[in-house]
Amino acid sequence: MIGAPATTNSFHELAQSEVIIVSSVDLGKRLPTIAGAVIRAKLKGAKLIVTGTRSHRVVKNADIFLQNKPGADSLLYGAMAKVIVDHGLMNLPFIKKHCRDYDKFIATVVNYDLLEAAEACGVHADLIEAAALAYARAGSAAILYSTGLEYGDTDSIKAMVNLCLLSGHIGKEGSGIFALTEHNNLQGACDMGMLPDRLPGYGAVRDDLIRSEFEKQWKTGIPSRPGVAAKWVLSDRGKGSIHAVWLCRYDPVSTAFFGNAADCLEQCDLVILQHLFLTETAKYAHVVLPTAMFGEEQVTFTSGERRIQLAKQVIDPPSGITPAWQQIMRIAQDMGADWKYDSAADIMDEIGTVAPFYSGANYENLAREYGRQWPCTKDRPLGTPFLFSEDIPGHTFKFIPVERHDEAVVTNKDYPLLLVLGHSLYYWHRNVLIKHSETLRREYQAPLLDYPEGFAGINPDDAKKYGIHDGDRIRLRSDTGSTVTVAALSHEVRSGALFMPFFVKQVEQQILGPQKSGVHLIRVCVEKEEE
Amino acid sequence: MKARVLDRRDVLKIVDLLRRQGYEVIAPFHGRGRDTFFDIVTDENRERIQIHLPNPYYPPKRFVLPHIERLLKATSNNGDIYIEPTYEQPKRAIFGIRSCDIAGIYHLDRFYMGREFRDIYYEKRRKNLLLVNMVCTDPDEDINRECFCMCADTGPASRDHFDLQLMDLGDEFMAVAGTSDGEAILADALFRKGNEAHIKKRSAILDEVRGHFKNTTSWFSAAVRYVSQGSILDKTWEAVGDRCLECGGCTYVCPACTCFTVSDRQVGPGEIERVRIWDSCALAGFTRMAGGHNPRRAVHDRRNRRFFRKLASHFIQKELSMACVGCGRCAAVCHGDVGMPSVVEMIRRATTENDKYEST
Numbered sequence: 001m002i003g004a005p006a007t008t009n010s011f012h013e014l015a016q017s018e019v020i021i022v023s024s025v026d027l028g029k030r031l032p033t034i035a036g037a038v039i040r041a042k043l044k045g046a047k048l049i050v051t052g053t054r055s056h057r058v059v060k061n062a063d064i065f066l067q068n069k070p071g072a073d074s075l076l077y078g079a080m081a082k083v084i085v086d087h088g089l090m091n092l093p094f095i096k097k098h099c100r101d102y103d104k105f106i107a108t109v110v111n112y113d114l115l116e117a118a119e120a121c122g123v124h125a126d127l128i129e130a131a132a133l134a135y136a137r138a139g140s141a142a143i144l145y146s147t148g149l150e151y152g153d154t155d156s157i158k159a160m161v162n163l164c165l166l167s168g169h170i171g172k173e174g175s176g177i178f179a180l181t182e183h184n185n186l187q188g189a190c191d192m193g194m195l196p197d198r199l200p201g202y203g204a205v206r207d208d209l210i211r212s213e214f215e216k217q218w219k220t221g222i223p224s225r226p227g228v229a230a231k232w233v234l235s236d237r238g239k240g241s242i243h244a245v246w247l248c249r250y251d252p253v254s255t256a257f258f259g260n261a262a263d264c265l266e267q268c269d270l271v272i273l274q275h276l277f278l279t280e281t282a283k284y285a286h287v288v289l290p291t292a293m294f295g296e297e298q299v300t301f302t303s304g305e306r307r308i309q310l311a312k313q314v315i316d317p318p319s320g321i322t323p324a325w326q327q328i329m330r331i332a333q334d335m336g337a338d339w340k341y342d343s344a345a346d347i348m349d350e351i352g353t354v355a356p357f358y359s360g361a362n363y364e365n366l367a368r369e370y371g372r373q374w375p376c377t378k379d380r381p382l383g384t385p386f387l388f389s390e391d392i393p394g395h396t397f398k399f400i401p402v403e404r405h406d407e408a409v410v411t412n413k414d415y416p417l418l419l420v421l422g423h424s425l426y427y428w429h430r431n432v433l434i435k436h437s438e439t440l441r442r443e444y445q446a447p448l449l450d451y452p453e454g455f456a457g458i459n460p461d462d463a464k465k466y467g468i469h470d471g472d473r474i475r476l477r478s479d480t481g482s483t484v485t486v487a488a489l490s491h492e493v494r495s496g497a498l499f500m501p502f503f504v505k506q507v508e509q510q511i512l513g514p515q516k517s518g519v520h521l522i523r524v525c526v527e528k529e530e531e
Numbered sequence: 532m533k534a535r536v537l538d539r540r541d542v543l544k545i546v547d548l549l550r551r552q553g554y555e556v557i558a559p560f561h562g563r564g565r566d567t568f569f570d571i572v573t574d575e576n577r578e579r580i581q582i583h584l585p586n587p588y589y590p591p592k593r594f595v596l597p598h599i600e601r602l603l604k605a606t607s608n609n610g611d612i613y614i615e616p617t618y619e620q621p622k623r624a625i626f627g628i629r630s631c632d633i634a635g636i637y638h639l640d641r642f643y644m645g646r647e648f649r650d651i652y653y654e655k656r657r658k659n660l661l662l663v664n665m666v667c668t669d670p671d672e673d674i675n676r677e678c679f680c681m682c683a684d685t686g687p688a689s690r691d692h693f694d695l696q697l698m699d700l701g702d703e704f705m706a707v708a709g710t711s712d713g714e715a716i717l718a719d720a721l722f723r724k725g726n727e728a729h730i731k732k733r734s735a736i737l738d739e740v741r742g743h744f745k746n747t748t749s750w751f752s753a754a755v756r757y758v759s760q761g762s763i764l765d766k767t768w769e770a771v772g773d774r775c776l777e778c779g780g781c782t783y784v785c786p787a788c789t790c791f792t793v794s795d796r797q798v799g800p801g802e803i804e805r806v807r808i809w810d811s812c813a814l815a816g817f818t819r820m821a822g823g824h825n826p827r828r829a830v831h832d833r834r835n836r837r838f839f840r841k842l843a844s845h846f847i848q849k850e851l852s853m854a855c856v857g858c859g860r861c862a863a864v865c866h867g868d869v870g871m872p873s874v875v876e877m878i879r880r881a882t883t884e885n886d887k888y889e890s891t
Contacts, residue, residue, distance in 0.1 A: 028776050028777075032776040032777075032778055032866060035776055035866060035867075036776060036865075036866020037866075039774055039866065039867045040866070040867075040868055043868055057773065057774075057775075057830075060773035060774075061773060061774065367563075369563060369564050370563060370564050438599075438792075438796070438808050439792070439808060439810065439811075439814070439816075442792070442814075442816040443814055443815060443816045445816075446815060446816045446819050449823060450823050
């Protein structure tokens, strides 16, 4: 592990990367600006390697496409590590100086076998080897992956980090791990401790020493028990233990992957919602606080490259609408706390005192240029374009061995295909905001009109095998449920897999059954649905 | 054309003069970093108007064709429906508009007013708009890496379609009137007669500036010929499509793109407004028919549509103006680097390769 809860480098540095690996994520649809940086780097001569089960726009520009079977990512990266070790291309000086647990890692790497992995991944061994050699031999190399929920395979992330450490591709311009955040300010929300077990600046809630620092600063006690995850709250109200919920610009009824948010919220005694619009969730709220939006308040966003950006107020909010922070402050004051902030800048100053890597990020500094990348401290007010550029403390990084699993999800005779649930371009987390833009709404409605029951992308070879034609209604069965959808034949999907963008929520629930939502890789069989 | 000169320190007095005459004056300003933008001049920001700066990405097109524009309002009252068109015709001047954008507005004029159907909303705005063109003479500030007005034959100094043109000669500026409105401004005491030396200096500066263009997009005219003949290979369009991320950025920054869509939306009880909104051929919904058929579903079909629309002689002859003015904005904003200069380059490479193949 790297020990940095963020992308290590700047996006513009991709232009300096000799090799770029894009892991699974369809950048063109999920993160088009990053896709652009990757394509432009490729045009400047970078070698582009893409992995994943589905072809997409960035793949069209790739030098090597490792179209692996669903769920086989960590095996693929493990096999690449084996190739690097077999060729003696490890960066031993770097490993010796900066890494721990190398021996434990090597002990698992020897269990991997290139040819067997190639077979299990469904990718040519030469391609895996070529990719591994290119990555290890590069003077600078970047790995990009998405932190989105549907890519939540922690083994594959560990395996990617191991590859990075093995080659020493970190701490240089254009060399590092890009843990891409798909939401605006997701990085900032995490930095501020919007994680159940973390305080602002990522200190653990359980850590007495860290907690006491905050208690001194805030002049109040802090519970030592971590909070609970949204999934736990919204699945069954934490086994019925949650009675009140405060949602800040969150619309789980429309967007949550898990549970049944509507049922949970309906059973709560109190639901408070802050949002820009009367969302679906608002129907279940007892109190709705309409909040100011981008352009109506001065506020910062922290981007996926740790860039803290100041957005200035350019128009007044509609009458009576206030920024979310003011609403929270007012309520705290009514509850007896002495929270006094005159502006968002005051809050930023306080953030600087509790999260050291924000200590230089006052509004005056951020107003210059395009913001600053953290760590932005008093000693380093211009920020940090890439992490670990100097003075890496000894043995900072840790290898985490990943056991070999030849197939994370194994198909069988009854369920011979793997269904991957994913996104499509205009289905941005079910479009709470997109609906309010005329042009985006049109783009969003078109596929819904074309495919009111959703669609499943299927490789033409597989389709032929099951006697399915483009546009046929098909039934997908898993061992937990079944659903009907429409077949969309596409060479973008690899044989043995089905791809389904989840814009029709019921489909996901039907196939998974009510208890199992949130899984994105499902064993299925497919048959033509008779009219 | 009538020409005059004025002192460098008096240039912004033209803005004051226009404001006194009741014009709402738009001028370019610096933002953060490379950012520049057009904004309404006020007493507060007047000193910050920039003479030389990178051309703003968000084009001045919106002052004649707003990004979102209300066309009419319909109200229903006890079963009666009232429809009321809404027009805007502000008396407005754009100070410091670049030559490429002058050509952009001229192209919009040809499209919206030069053919059998005259767009009344556009016409009303345009009739009251005064254009004060600034010639690009500062190679560091004015000329971006992506600029190719020389190939599109629109700059660095416009030959026509402006009301007044200003050019930096150093201590002085030369002012040229392109219309009677422009001539009326030259009557002010700010301006004096120039002499032969001024004209020589103007030519010398323009000769010098022409040498500073970094991206000459040579082959632009050949690309026009190839596109017009339909002789560009499918694989070239596919390669362009492979790099397009369907963001629509090229069309939203284009000073000469004319496409819009129309939508009705409810604004109150019993009240709707009809708006028109800039639209983009990069988006799949742009050509989707009501029945679901989409003649340009594949992304490369949508992309080649853009280049046909801009470069094919069919359109150039119909409009007597070309829908690409060489501003280079599409090249600057395109994530996949398939703006006009790169596409011309791709056409050149593929076509010369093909010609070689055909002749062997």
